Amino acid sequence: xxxxxxxxxxxxxxxxxxxxxxxxxxxxxxxxxxxxxxxxxxxxxxxxxxxxxxxxxxxxxxxxxxxxxxxxxxxxxxxxxxxxx
Numbered sequence: 001x002x003x004x005x006x007x008x009x010x011x012x013x014x015x016x017x018x019x020x021x022x023x024x025x026x027x028x029x030x031x032x033x034x035x036x037x038x039x040x041x042x043x044x045x046x047x048x049x050x051x052x053x054x055x056x057x058x059x060x061x062x063x064x065x066x067x068x069x070x071x072x073x074x075x076x077x078x079x080x081x082x083x084x085x
Contacts, residue, residue, distance in 0.1 A: 023064060023065075027061050029047070030043060031076075031077050032082050033047075034074065035077035035082065058070075061073060
């Protein structure tokens with residue numbers, strides 16, 4: 001979360017356009033499914049995309065949000081109200 005805020009403030013300070021949302025709709029969809037405990041293969045099958053695409057989205061999420069594993073993503077999803085504990 002700190003990395004995300006720092007990035008936002010840096011971009012705003014330099015006069016760059018900043019996005020309304022930190023993550024894309026597809027990343028949010030992946031995040032919800034990860035937080036619900038689905039495997040990459042299950043997510044790929046549900047969304048009709050490749051496992052590599054799921055892994056890329058998850059990697060992008062972790063980089064954007066400054067997180068290092070699925071557990072942290074799950075905690076974030078709960079705090080953000082994307083899923084219920």
